[in-house]
Amino acid sequence: MNKKLLEASKVDRYVPAVLVAGALISALGFVLAFTVAPLVHGAAVTPELIAGQLVANQLLFSQKIFYFHVPVAMSSFIALIFTAFYGVRYLMTRDEGYDVRAKTATEVAVVFMIATMVTGVPWTRFEWGVWWSWEPRLTTYLILILMAIAYFILRTAFSDSEKRCSYASVFGIIMFIDAPICFMITRLIPSSTHPVVFRTDSGLPPDMLVPFLICMLGIVLIAFALYRVRLRQSLLSLRIERLKEELDELE
């Protein structure tokens, strides 16, 4: 067991500052998103009336969701990459410190996934005119959320720590392999009943790109700070567990 993995690192001293910086930067990004970035047209779906409103090809205020929704979604992906990475590290070394890191990364991912879903529902409704669509990105994301939830159900099902850590690591890696395949398959097989409705012109003009990148930076910083805070707490509780076990042996 590598003792160093269980101890608080020097990074933790800067975590509160990073959290505040992330909050300020993303707040700045949102302000710019509402002031500098222009309104854009909705995706070209068949014109449809929802609640008395035509929802295609009009200037959509709801597009502002983009500046929160996309950075949050990308942060959750980044967190899941770390879940798989630390899963591999755990299986290589059998060091519980890595498993705690994988678990913490997944926890952050789940929080960000919920935020993505909550902002995603108004997005699909006002941009695409539907509440839900079995569109590749949505489908993949839903499956990913289900797998992340399954990851925690898996963890709680085992009391033996070695079993729990190994199985969770294996499942974290499976999750990482499965998600891209899921996206590819749902993207490549056209569904006859649900047309692919997202727009394909992905280039952003600079007055949209700059606010977006600022938001992105802010949200990633917040994700990192949350990860470190939670990791510190989890490591401390693991150390307390260890100390309790040692005490029991002494008695």
Added chain:
Amino acid sequence: MTGKVSAFKQFKILLGKDLRHEMRTHEMLTSMGLYAVLVLIIFGVAFAQLGKAVDVAHLSGGLVWVLIVFTSLLGLGRSFSYEKEASCIEGILLVPMDRSVIYLSKLVSNLIFLSAVEVIALPLFYFFFMTSVAPAPSFPYSIASVVLGSIGISAVGTLLSSITVNARSKDVLLAVLFIPVVFPLLYACVAATTAALVGADAWMETFRTGVLLAGAYDIVMTLASWVLYDFVISA
């Protein structure tokens, strides 16, 4: 007697043990087969009010996979639990051999049981629901997607069921882990099966994409499970 037993011989012995166990108890085939028939009956209830208003061919691809997934879940859940009950798995693990041989033998035995049930259940499905419509000429192609889907289900399911067999609520846990992981495969297989069963214009295009993607999923997931299996079974 030489000391070295080839991996293939170990594989044959382990597979033979599973098949012999099944021949003597008929545990898997009866429970899976019966369950499949029950699912068909539920489909019958769901369809009871439709009459001939709905084109069954469009629905059948999806229904076939509902049937296969739920039936396979039952079989996969059982496949390790009898090893656990009599502590057979500890005996197998004591043998100094490559763990992936255990994985492959379990994969193949699960695949055999699933295929055996499919051989009974899918003609029954046809008999109950599809005789009212004339089969499309591309009908036989759907077998390819069923084969690829069953391989993928067994590959992923064997790995996941050897995880969940140690848990308290193993059946629920298996479903919770298995269905999201196998989702992409199902999506591809349903697309391919439906394309073959309906046989509309340019069905071959959808069918080919579906089958190729299902094949790719099978290869990637089998390799990944094979590599990861050692960590699961030794934990």
